[in-house]
Amino acid sequence: MSSAFNNLSISQLTALVAILEVRNLSHAATKLGTSQSALSRHLAQFREALGDPLLVRQGREYILTERGAALLDPIKSVLEQLQDISAPSEFSPSTCERRFSIAGSDHVAQYILPELLRDLASVAPKVSIDFRPWQANRFDWLSSGKVDLATSMIEDTPADYHGRVIGEDVAVCCMRSGHPLATEQSLTVEQFLRWPHMKITTGGDKDSFVDAYLRKHSLQRDLKLGVPYYSAALGVIQGSDMLLMLPEHIARKWAEQADVCWRPLEFVKHQFRYWVVWHSRTHSSPEQQWFRQFVYQHCRDSQFLSPGDHPPVYTS
Secondary structure: HHHHHHOOOOOHHHHHHHHHHHHHHHHHHHHOOOHHHHHHHHHHHOOOOOOOOEEEEOOOEEEEEEHHHHHHHHHHHHHHHHHHHOOOOOOOHOOOOEEEEEEEHHHHHHHHHHHHHHHHHOOHHHHHHHEEEOOOOHHHHHHHOOOOEEEEOOOOOOEEEEEEEEEEEEEEEEOOOOHHHOOOOOOOHHHHHHOOOEOOOOOOOOOOOHHHHHHOOOOOOEEEEEEOOOOHHHHHHHHOEEEEEEEEHHHHHHHHOEEEEEEOOOOOEEEEEEHHHHHHHHHOHHHHHHHHHHHHHHHOOOOOOOOOOOOOOEEE
């Protein structure tokens, strides 16, 4: 095929289809809303590009050459495919068969995932979900496609990522109800350092602000244990004198379910933000847009991720 054909535009190919279908330049011009002289110039280009007259006179009419007849359906098919590509994607949750991947903490899995899955079964029964533990700052999981969406405590989203704030919370110190510090209203730094500590190592950053404060004042806590799961941390707290930094809403929930309590710190304050985060590569996908709104709303409505009175915040 000659190089001239490579330079034909979509509008020119549309004109070619009209000429081949109608086989009359005047009628084709009326159909396309253009002039007969313009189509005559297009036909001359087509003939040169394809090395074939395409239309030949037979009596008072024009008929297609073999080459013209062979081109009509393939070009129409190409134009239809281009139209499908350029048309906005239609999305219906009820027919979606996609498998989405969410990353979050085991606390999210325990308290948000069950209700989310129940609602999902009614609105999108063919959708499947993989849930994996979120590790701090593993944004590469989102960019690579390993994870579609992450829900966690995040300070901010980096470039090429988008985030929506679910809610805000404050940091508190959790301990067993019979702990000697349980009688205090709040904890001084001296009281805080008098006891061993543990931390939850997966999910968002829950206590580095404490360590930063201590380093600034040439102090250090006795960090005895790091565990990846909230459920394991709760079991250890109930049977030891260790202290654990937590978001207040989680500490409150634990206090309702187990023999634990929590106290604020006098010497340092810290506020958490809970985010739903995704990568730019999925930002415009209709399926992803629906799914992240679905997840966001369940997190927002959940009593376990208390949003307070703060409005949603968007970043990009």
